[in-house]
């Protein structure tokens with residue numbers, strides 16, 4: 001509205017200036033526009049000031065504490081799952097961190113699997129196999145059209161809650177166990193020389209970048225093509241394994257064990273995390289599949305034909321022609337899907353997964369009554385996380401963007 | 406069907422025998438027989454939908470066919486990836502809509518094939534590419550992107566891109582149909598020059614001036630068949646088949 005007005009007024013000013021008549025300053029459209037905006041900002045500022053001061057005054061009147069002092073107070077309640085050590089006597093500040101880490105955990109898992117599912121089903125749409133194509137369409141249509149909360153409940157109550165009890169666990173090779181209490185997987189516990197393998201992995205990952213540059217240089221000079229992709233995979237797996245073998249396998253594997261009514265040891269993945277991660281992955285994956293489909297479909301058939309007529313193999317056509325062009329369409333869509341996933345992870349509250357929203361805006365707010373502080377802190381976290389996603393995806397977008405069209 | 410001109414087999418760079426193709430139940434190519442000698446320039450014309458594109462697209466396997474045989478430069482077209490890629494390296498193709506790669510610069514468009522198919526060093530591929538850009542008279546556009554060029558310039562880049570692969574045969578599918586009239590000449594000039602250098606060419610085009618100037622033979626297709634073929638003078642001045650006459654009267658009068 002404001003913008004439009006400015007434009008009209010600019011035009012009016014241009015007309016007036018042609019007439020050569022000088023106008024009073026309050027008739028100058030730019031000064032006017034600035035005036036309106038100033039009024040708007042002042043108005044909004046006054047609105048928020050009065051709301052907040054009103055609330056604070058009311059709180060003080062009813063004896064509610066304000067300020068961030070509560071962060072150092074003992075919370076007095078335990079959380080279902082924590083990535084850092086936590087006890088009920090720990091502070092609200094620590095609860096905030098626990099919730100934050102849990103939100104990041106489920107978001108990272110969700111983004112990873114949603115991307116994998118999305119690309120698999122998005123590409124499956126173009127399969128020559130009728131059945132695979134139909135499955136891809138079905139996947140998208142089903143999971144895109146059911147409310148996410150319903151899907152969270154489905155995985156939590158209809159699937160995971162109906163699993164057998166610990167004693168009747170489903171097991172894979174007597175190492176991985178799945179029951180109504182969660183998923184139990186073995187844990188690798190490193191001893192003295194385990195760091196050598198960790199260093200080897202780091203070296204392998206750094207080596208990929210060196211290898212890529214070397215292969216590119218060599219190809220430019222000699223024309224020879226080096227199989228970078230397969231060599232990279234071999235390095236990432238091979239180097240750490242070689243390091244483990246050379247240092248005499250310096251680790252033990254801790255298997256989950258049935259003691260009484262439950263499994264102990266290893267890594268436990270609670271059903272709340274599983275249900276939320278599965279629901280977020282599958283739901284967001286269906287949108288990503290559509291983005292991938294749109295990206296691939298945006299490339300005219302003529303591109304493939306021109307590449308084929310040059311004698312390029314189907315594999316090279318994919319990596320040199322199709323993917324780089326499809327990514328231009330896919331990346332901006334991925335950005336918004338990833339942001340949605342992070343926001344949607346607050347549905348954790350519905351099944352009791354202790355994410356930031358649940359433990360902080362849920363329990364902490366309830367116990368302290370400090371709505372403004374807890375909600376404000378939580379808003380800032382989601383805001384920053386999504387800004388970071390945007391920043392990273394924009395960098396990726398710049399890398400794939402078409403210079404000119 | 407007119408008789409195929411007999412020629413000694415050794416010189417034939419393309420031999421198509423009794424080629425038949427169907428799209429589902431639709432019989433799109435019917436008993437195509439065609440022999441092309443090395444260095445021969447052939448123009449294919451005919452009404453829209455008559456199967457001209459489909460015919461030349463069979464030659465580099467952008468389309469499959471169900472019956473008959475096709476031998477390109479001594480290599481038989483069979484259902485084998487290596488065979489197909491061998492033939493494609495030997496056959497260049499220019500499309501109606503240019504089909505340049507929009508995410509690559511002009512120079513990168515030209516060096517893509519030499520680098521990834523012929524495995525040439527980058528500097529060598531770029532030097533060759535610049536030579537061909539000189540030949541199509543746009544060396545100054547090397548670092549631009551396709552979207553920044555006019556249609557005529559894009560089509561000349563597309564021709565140069567094919568030539569960088571050093572093909573023995575060039576296929577053109579209506580290379581000037583998508584161009585504004587003032588750009589048609591600049592593309593045809595490049596094609597005429599190429600013809601004069603002895604390139605084996607098959608051109609689907611309705612540019613009759615071009616056909617008269619460079620074609621050794623003109624082929625007329627209708628309803629999936631080769632209806633008539635002759636050297637250009639006879640073809641234009643003395644068409645035999647009724648359908649050819651009708652077609653020529655339509656394109657010459659419009």
Ligand SMILES: Nc1ncnc2c1ncn2[C@@H]1O[C@H](COP(=O)(O)OP(=O)(O)O)[C@@H](O)[C@H]1O
Pocket residue numbers: 428431433451452453454455456457458459460
């Ligand atoms: N992929 C396809 N599926 C079904 N029919 C097709 C396909 N491609 C072309 N055709 C049909 O085959 C016929 C010949 O097409 P085409 O070779 O492109 O004709 P031309 O190039 O002579 O205009 C047309 O009737 C066209 O509709």
Ligand SMILES: [Mg+2]
Pocket residue numbers: 457458459578579
């Ligand atoms: Mg055509």
